[in-house]
Structure formats: C-alpha cells, structure tokens
Amino acid sequence: MALLEIENLVVEFDTASGPFRAVDGVSLSVARREVLAIVGESGSGKSVSMLAIMGLLPWTAKVTADRMDFDGTDLAKLGVADRRKIIGKDMAMIFQEPMASLNPCFTVGFQIEEVLRVHMNMDRRQRRARAVELLEAVGIQEPADRLGSYPHQMSGGQCQRVMIAIAIACNPKLLIADEPTTALDVTIQKQILDLLIKLQAEHGMGLIIITHNMGVVAETADRVIVQYKGRKMEEADVLSLFASPKSNYTKALLSALPENATGKRLPTISDYDPEAAIAGATS
Amino acid sequence: MRNVVLEARDIVRDYHIGGGLFSSARTVHAVKGVTLSVEKGRTLAIVGESGCGKSTLARIITLIDPATSGELFIDGAKVDIARGGLTPELRRKVQIVFQNPYGSLNPRQKIGDVLGEPLLINTGAPAGERRDRAMTMLKKVGLEEKHFNRYPHMFSGGQRQRIAIARALMLNPSLLVLDEPVSALDLSVQAQVLNLLADLQDEFHLTYVFISHDLSVVRYIADEVMVMYYGEAVEYGSRDEVFSEPQHSYTRTLFAATPRADIDSIKARLAAKTAA
Numbered sequence: 001m002a003l004l005e006i007e008n009l010v011v012e013f014d015t016a017s018g019p020f021r022a023v024d025g026v027s028l029s030v031a032r033r034e035v036l037a038i039v040g041e042s043g044s045g046k047s048v049s050m051l052a053i054m055g056l057l058p059w060t061a062k063v064t065a066d067r068m069d070f071d072g073t074d075l076a077k078l079g080v081a082d083r084r085k086i087i088g089k090d091m092a093m094i095f096q097e098p099m100a101s102l103n104p105c106f107t108v109g110f111q112i113e114e115v116l117r118v119h120m121n122m123d124r125r126q127r128r129a130r131a132v133e134l135l136e137a138v139g140i141q142e143p144a145d146r147l148g149s150y151p152h153q154m155s156g157g158q159c160q161r162v163m164i165a166i167a168i169a170c171n172p173k174l175l176i177a178d179e180p181t182t183a184l185d186v187t188i189q190k191q192i193l194d195l196l197i198k199l200q201a202e203h204g205m206g207l208i209i210i211t212h213n214m215g216v217v218a219e220t221a222d223r224v225i226v227q228y229k230g231r232k233m234e235e236a237d238v239l240s241l242f243a244s245p246k247s248n249y250t251k252a253l254l255s256a257l258p259e260n261a262t263g264k265r266l267p268t269i270s271d272y273d274p275e276a277a278i279a280g281a282t283s
Numbered sequence: 284m285r286n287v288v289l290e291a292r293d294i295v296r297d298y299h300i301g302g303g304l305f306s307s308a309r310t311v312h313a314v315k316g317v318t319l320s321v322e323k324g325r326t327l328a329i330v331g332e333s334g335c336g337k338s339t340l341a342r343i344i345t346l347i348d349p350a351t352s353g354e355l356f357i358d359g360a361k362v363d364i365a366r367g368g369l370t371p372e373l374r375r376k377v378q379i380v381f382q383n384p385y386g387s388l389n390p391r392q393k394i395g396d397v398l399g400e401p402l403l404i405n406t407g408a409p410a411g412e413r414r415d416r417a418m419t420m421l422k423k424v425g426l427e428e429k430h431f432n433r434y435p436h437m438f439s440g441g442q443r444q445r446i447a448i449a450r451a452l453m454l455n456p457s458l459l460v461l462d463e464p465v466s467a468l469d470l471s472v473q474a475q476v477l478n479l480l481a482d483l484q485d486e487f488h489l490t491y492v493f494i495s496h497d498l499s500v501v502r503y504i505a506d507e508v509m510v511m512y513y514g515e516a517v518e519y520g521s522r523d524e525v526f527s528e529p530q531h532s533y534t535r536t537l538f539a540a541t542p543r544a545d546i547d548s549i550k551a552r553l554a555a556k557t558a559a
Contacts, residue, residue, distance in 0.1 A: 042440075185332040185333055186498070187536060187540045188332075190539075193542075212469060218542060218544040219552065242544065256474040258473075258477065258500050258502065258503035260544075261503050266503075
C-alpha cells in the first residue's frame with residue numbers, strides 16, 4: 001500500500017472575481033522509500049497542493065479530494081488536534097527560504113528541541129542529545145557548540161541543514177521538500193540534495209521534492225509529475241520522462257533548457273501553445 | 284580591428300568595516316585584482332558563488348562604486364569616478380539590469396515614466412521625444428502600446444525584466460551589465476528573455492557583461508567566461524576553453540556540482556542506486 005494517496009485534489013480560493021482554482025483535480029501517490037518530484041512553473045499549483053496535504057493553507061482555501069490517505073488514516077476526516085499530531089512528526093516539510101523559515105529570536109538548538117518536546121516523550125537531557133545527533137547527521141561541524149547559535153549567525157546552506165534536522169527529528173515517514181535548494185549556490189545545492197537523498201535512503205522515507213529545476217529532477221527523482229496551471233500534465237518515471245516525454249508541455253519545458261539548445265535561439269513554451277497541451281493531456 | 288569596449292586592469296575593491304563597541308575595524312577585500320577586456324558585440328560571463336565579488340565587480344564596471352585601485356577604460360578612455368565624478372556621457376555608455384525585477388522598478392511610477400526617466404536625467408530631450416522613444420523601445424522588447432500607462436505591479440516577472448532591459452537601453456548604451464537577469468524567472472520565461480537579449484545584441488551590436496551562477500545559461504550565451512572565487516579570477520578564457528578544459532580546481536567543483544539533465548547521467552545515477 002502506498003504511503004500517501006491523493007485522488008482528485010481540488011483547491012479553490014475565493015477572490016473578488018469568483019472562486020479561483022489553484023489545484024484542479026490532481027491525483028498522486030508516494031510509496032515508502034520512493035522519491036517523487038513535482039515540477040512546474042510558478043503558479044502551477046505545486047506548492048499549494050502540498051500545503052493542502054499538510055493542512056497549512058489559510059481558512060480562505062477550500063480543499064476537497066475524493067481520497068486523502070496518509071499511512072492508512074484519512075486526513076480529511078481528522079480534526080485539527082489529531083492532524084497536528086501527524087504533522088511535524090510523521091509528515092514533515094522543508095521550505096524554500098531557509099533564512100525566513102527559522103525563527104530569528106531563538107537559537108537553532110531551541111528550535112530543534114521544540115519539535116522533540118511537542119511530539120516525542122523525551123526529557124531535557126535526551127532532547128539535547130538528540131539535537132546534537134541530528135545536527136551531526138545533517139553535516140554541521142561542532143554540533144554541540146552550534147546549538148547555541150542564532151539563525152543569523154549561520155549561512156544559507158547551514159540554515160537549510162538545520163531545517164532538515166528539524167524535519168527529520170521525529171523520523172518522519174514522509175518528507176516534503178518545497179524548492180529546498182532554490183535560494184542556494186550550485187555547490188551548496190549539490191550538498192543539500194545529496195544529504196536529502198542519503199537521509200531518505202537511510203530512514204526509508206518517502207520524499208516529495210517540489211522544484212522548477214529540471215536538473216534537480218534528473219539528479220534525484222524516481223518518478224516525476226509535471227504540473228501546469230493546477231493540472232497534472234504528465235506522470236512518468238524519471239528516465240522515460242527525459243527520454244520520451246509524452247505531453248507537449250513537457251517537451252516544451254525540456255527544449256527550453258539552455259543546455260539542450262541547438263540554434264542561436266531557444267524554443268519557448270508559447271511556440272507550443274500550452275492550452276492545446278492541456279486539452280491533449282486530459283485524456 | 285579589435286574594438287575593445289571595456290577594459291579593466293587590476294581592479295581592487297576593499298570595504299572598510301568600522302569598529303563598534305565590541306569589535307575592531309577590519310577590511311574586506313571584495314575584489315582582489317581582476318583584469319578583463321571585452322570586445323564590441325561580445326558577451327563576457329562572470330560566474331561564481333554568492334560572496335565571491337561578482338556583483339561588486341559589476342557595480343564598479345557600471346560606475347556605481349569606484350574601485351579602490353586599478354584602472355578602468357570604457358571605449359578606450361580612462362574612467363575614474365572617484366576623482367572625475369560621473370558625467371551624463373559616461374552614464375549613457377554603461378547601463379545595468381538587476382537581478383530582481385520586483386525590486387528594481389518603482390511601484391509608484393508608470394512604465395512610460397520609468398522608460399522616460401533616463402532621458403530626462405541624462406539628455407535634454409523634450410517631453411514629446413521622450414515619449415516617442417519610450418514607446419518605440421517598449422515595442423522593441425516585446426510589450427505593447429497599451430502597457431505604457433500601467434504600473435509595475437500589473438506585470439509578471441518576465442514582463443518586468445523586459446521593462447528593466449528596455450530602461451537600460453533607452454540611452455543607447457554600448458555596454459550592458461546584466462546582474463543575474465534570469466535567475467528569478469521561470470524556465471520558459473528565462474528562454475524568452477535570453478532570446479530577447481540575443482536579438483537586441485544582434486540589432487544594436489551591444490556588448491554584454493553577464494553575471495550568473497547558472498552554468499547552463501552561461502554556456503548558452505557567453506563568448507568568454509570568467510570564474511571568480513573569493514574575489515579573484517581563477518579562470519578566464521573563451522567559453523570552449525573553460526568548459527572543455529577547466530584549469531582551476533574550483534571550476535571543476537562547480538562543473539561537478541551542476542545538475543545534469545541528460546539521459547546518460549540519469550541512467551548512471553539509477554544504476555548506481557540499484558547497485559547500492
């Protein structure tokens with residue numbers, strides 16, 4: 001049985017000009033030990049669908065789904081309190097801006113121990129030991145000393161490592177990484193991706209990576225979902241997606257990569273007419 | 284004939300950080316002696332990670348900051364803004380496009396005024412002429428007449444970057460410095476903006492200094508490549524030289540870290556994963 005199974009997820013926001021559908025009937029499933037990448041441009045609804053699964057959307061959002069199962073429990077039927085027991089523990093998320101997602105007023109040690117205090121039955125000494133262990137696992141030098149550091153004393157890459165440490169603190173079954181490397185340099189990006197994949201393999205987690213970077217997809221994913229304007233354009237394993245893309249949108253996306261350029265000009269998405277691509281992909 | 288638009292010799296830039304109550308004063312060497320030259324109509328790409336001094340170098344080339352020492356020549360004439368100040372003629376020759384199109388446009392200024400402002404400040408062109416030239420440039424970068432009286436928030440990121448490029452071209456500069464112009468944009472929009480830059484370069488024989496950390500973009504657009512690391516140029520040569528035979532270990536690290544989207548490397552990765 002799959003770890004996470006979502007069928008026909010729809011997210012709507014009420015706006016002054018009527019309801020806006022940010023996610024339009026997306027279905028997906030992630031197995032244990034699987035890396036799923038969701039690719040799409042801004043506005044394709046990739047982050048919103050993951051926030052809906054985590055239950056982190058504001059009350060203005062209307063979330064419906066035919067099915068929303070995580071590890072055998074129906075997320076839609078859970079009350080707020082029960083849901084909070086799962087989120088951060090069995091299902092954790094890392095965000096794009098590491099600097100902005102840590103609280104600047106507290107030390108990183110406090111922020112790691114906070115998750116352990118809420119979700120795990122540990123005393124103070126155990127929490128401290130676990131925090132040191134986690135910082136070591138995410139590759140931070142002198143972990144015991146760094147517990148007392150504030151986020152501003154660390155670099156962007158180190159902050160993202162701390163975020164990962166918080167996310168994996170309770171050994172989650174599913175980790176969702178929303179553009180985990182977009183704000184980072186290429187060399188640091190490589191380190192963070194390697195770390196995520198290493199932890200995923202060690203703990204046998206399911207991992208969802210949201211990204212707009214086709215290179216990141218190629219380097220990490222087992223399976224890929226391509227989204228455009230809230231709809232799923234294509235779902236395929238990573239090799240067939242790059243070798244023989246089915247939908248026109250994926251083809252357009254791949255040919256817009258500068259490394260695939262053949263002439264002096266790059267083909268653009270509008271050359272392919274995305275609306276026609278949507279019509280073609282619904283079959 | 285070689286027609287060198289930009290030449291820099293041993294550019295050094297130090298920043299002095301004043302000591303406070305608890306710390307003593309110190310000096311940061313942001314750029315440590317960079318030498319470069321770009322010919323007319325060519326593109327030099329400067330690559331490096333954050334904090335390596337590439338944006339500081341861009342500010343010196345664009346005549347925003349003076350260099351601490353070193354010589355800068357634009358169109359063969361020596362320029363020193365620390366001493367001579369910045370004249371309107373110089374400002375006309377060099378323009379810059381910044382990374383974040385959301386931060387680089389005044390939210391309370393209409394697009395027509397954004398484009399007319401460089402002419403207002405640096406030339407004596409009357410209002411009617413400013414308006415006509417702004418309109419022509421707006422169409423040149425792929426926007427329409429109806430966009431003239433709109434505000435920046437009404438545009439998407441790609442359109443805003445087009446506006447920023449249009450503003451930089453209003454004074455017919457010979458040198459355009461592009462500081463990460465596409466890194467905030469989506470893949471498809473990135474392709475459109477790169478195409479626009481290539482078209483404009485052909486039409487106006489523009490010289491580009493293109494600052495980026497994305498090697499695939501650099502490989503596509505550049506004629507020459509400079510790799511910077513901790514304020515020094517560790518690698519400088521033609522694109523093919525740098526990409527086929529990187530000399531410095533940092534350049535090789537950078538290449539190794541760049542994610543690859545070709546089928547062979549995906550196959551290799553999947554094979555390694557099954558073996559493990």
